[in-house]
Amino acid sequence: MKPYNKNLKQPSRDLRNNMTDAEQLLWQRLRRKQILGLQFYRQKPLLNFIVDFYCPTVNLVIECDGGQHFTEDGLVADQNRDYALSELGLRALRFSNHQILTETDAVMEQVYYIAKHRLEFPSCET
Known part of the structure; x- marks a missing residue:
């Protein structure tokens, strides 16, 4: 089991009950x-973060990014977060909310491709 901050359990539950439209759409497909x-x-709480979606079998994290992620501070925070997750062997895929809502099939194809590759080649970096 990957390490997580126990204090994030309740905030994680709250987020599950208040998902964005993009998160809801992606969840219906995952x-x-x-x-x-x-x-x-x-x-899912991982380390000191709550990731939007997580698949432990292929060590895959999927993030749905709203507007705050495209600010200078948001980009730096996401880069640091992705690095910390990669140190655990996790691969983070990031999609904008707009991309998820308007290009759902393309998003799902990319998730499928990465997941399939990680199943076939678990030790490979994809």
């Missing part, structure tokens, strides 16, 4: 093992 039979979790 839940119930629809991609390669893989189990995804939503709003």
Whole structure:
């Protein structure tokens, strides 16, 4: 099990109950093992973060980024977060909310491709 801050348990529950439209749409396509039979979790605490979606089998994190992520501070914070997650062997995929809402099939194809590659080549960096 990956390390997490126990203090993030309740905030994580709150986020699951208040998902954005983009998160809801993506969750409809990830839940119930629809991609390669893989189990995804939503709003999962990892380290000192709460990631939007997480698949432990392929060490994959998916982030839905709203406008705050495209500010200078947001970009730096995301870069630091992605680095910390990569130190645990996790691969973070980032999609803008707009991209998820308007290019859902393309987003899902990319998730499928990365997940499939990580299943086939677990030690490879993708």
